Amino acid sequence: MLFSRLRICYFLIIMVMGPGCASTPRSERPTTIDESQFRKGLEYSRRIYGKPIDILKEEPHPLPSSREKPHSIASSGGKRSPNPPHLADGFAVQLASFQSESNANKFLIQQQENDPNLRLRIRRHQGLWRVLLGYFASRAEAERTRNKVRSLGYNDAWIIRF
Amino acid sequence: MHGVVPAEIGSLGKSEFEALKAQAVASRTYALKKLGGNNRGKDSRGFDIRSDIYDQTYHGRRENSEWAIRAVNATKGEVITFNNNVIECYFHSTCGGRTESGHNVFTNVQFPYLQGIADDFGKRDFCEDSPHYRWVEKINASELISSLREFGRQNNNNHPLAPGLFELRVSERFPSGRAKSVIIVDGKNNTIALEPNSIRPLFQNENRSLRSSLFRVGQPIDRGGNREIVLIGAGFGHGVGMCQWGAIGMSRKGYSYDQMLRHYYRETELKKIY
Numbered sequence: 164m165l166f167s168r169l170r171i172c173y174f175l176i177i178m179v180m181g182p183g184c185a186s187t188p189r190s191e192r193p194t195t196i197d198e199s200q201f202r203k204g205l206e207y208s209r210r211i212y213g214k215p216i217d218i219l220k221e222e223p224h225p226l227p228s229s230r231e232k233p234h235s236i237a238s239s240g241g242k243r244s245p246n247p248p249h250l251a252d253g254f255a256v257q258l259a260s261f262q263s264e265s266n267a268n269k270f271l272i273q274q275q276e277n278d279p280n281l282r283l284r285i286r287r288h289q290g291l292w293r294v295l296l297g298y299f300a301s302r303a304e305a306e307r308t309r310n311k312v313r314s315l316g317y318n319d320a321w322i323i324r325f
Numbered sequence: 326m327h328g329v330v331p332a333e334i335g336s337l338g339k340s341e342f343e344a345l346k347a348q349a350v351a352s353r354t355y356a357l358k359k360l361g362g363n364n365r366g367k368d369s370r371g372f373d374i375r376s377d378i379y380d381q382t383y384h385g386r387r388e389n390s391e392w393a394i395r396a397v398n399a400t401k402g403e404v405i406t407f408n409n410n411v412i413e414c415y416f417h418s419t420c421g422g423r424t425e426s427g428h429n430v431f432t433n434v435q436f437p438y439l440q441g442i443a444d445d446f447g448k449r450d451f452c453e454d455s456p457h458y459r460w461v462e463k464i465n466a467s468e469l470i471s472s473l474r475e476f477g478r479q480n481n482n483n484h485p486l487a488p489g490l491f492e493l494r495v496s497e498r499f500p501s502g503r504a505k506s507v508i509i510v511d512g513k514n515n516t517i518a519l520e521p522n523s524i525r526p527l528f529q530n531e532n533r534s535l536r537s538s539l540f541r542v543g544q545p546i547d548r549g550g551n552r553e554i555v556l557i558g559a560g561f562g563h564g565v566g567m568c569q570w571g572a573i574g575m576s577r578k579g580y581s582y583d584q585m586l587r588h589y590y591r592e593t594e595l596k597k598i599y
Contacts, residue, residue: 186570196578203444208446212443300340
């Protein structure tokens with residue numbers, strides 16, 4: 164029941180937002196990222212390259228390449244955060260939230276097993292791992308989708324700003 | 326370029342204008358580098374560039390590609406260079422969080438500007454709005470065995486695989502996490518190892534290649550003696566160079582097109598050549 168509702172919801176989202184979820188202009192221009200923040204970002208990106216991404220963390224016996232060892236996070240002197248730049252705001256509809264990342268991943272994978280194209284994603288926001296639907300440049304667009312989702316029975320669906 | 330950019334990255338809007346500009350420069354660079362590529366010597370095919378995913382998709386002008394046309398015009402003549410040479414400008418749909426080093430995919434040449442990088446500046450991955458950011462594929466085990474046998478026949482190397490239950494695991498990975506070697510064991514303990522470039526075509530589902538070689542093997546599902554292999558993965562495409570959905574994410578967050586291009590093609594320069 165849940166899966167079929169989500170599938171209907173997904174198609175509604177596609178109809179509302181159009182291909183690529185990206186054709187709606189923002190109401191205002193995003194903040195421009197200055198060069199010094201950008202350079203810190205480049206360095207951070209290079210440093211964390213070897214860190215396993217979430218889908219591989221649950222692999223029982225990860226076998227890194229014997230020739231090319233992943234970069235060690237510890238070897239970077241413990242400095243991991245480059246004070247990342249402020250990112251421009253966006254909105255999304257939240258379907259579920261979890262204390263642990265693995266439970267959020269399980270929920271997302273359950274939905275995607277039923278529909279591999281389901282546009283759900285996970286974000287950590289204010290201490291919780293949240294399963295989100297869609298990307299919206301304005302609150303009004305997000306509200307329209309939230310109302311459609313609620314009319315399908317997801318009474319707890321709400322909007323978050325990130 | 327007016328017909329290439331929207332076909333490659335989508336008919337986007339104002340908030341993705343910088344991504345459209347990055348795509349315009351990347352597509353122009355790719356095209357210039359490929360001039361003559363299919364049109365040299367005795368194997369000449371009479372054209373330079375294919376109009377599909379093997380080079381660049383071209384659909385002609387679209388009614389709703391206003392911002393793409395603006396992006397092409399705004400970057401007129403700009404290309405990406407390394408040591409004053411136009412670069413081999415690969416790009417793909419979605420990296421899933423890590424791009425791949427060029428020499429791990431296109432093994433014949435070392436591309437110093439195509440380093441694998443984390444698509445993340447300290448928050449979340451730039452490409453996480455992509456529909457291919459995370460995915461699950463289920464592949465019928467007997468169909469996989471058939472594909473492997475067919476592959477063996479085409480390569481004059483009959484794989485000694487017997488029907489029945491078998492094991493599948495990623496035995497080695499590149500630093501990005503993409504599979505470098507996959508081991509398959511059949512019901513009679515015959516074993517074969519797949520090389521990186523044969524993994525995605527062989528794990529095809531519904532006549533399309535596996536979206537990415539960045540995956541792990543999940544718990545198989547047994548349905549009445551018919552086994553389904555479950556692959557849990559990330560991204561779409563070879564993973565080298567610019568991640569198009571990553572560029573869209575960067576654009577939405579306020580990065581400029583030249584910052585995007587310097588992020589994906591490290592140590593390169595933008596030059597206006599006409």
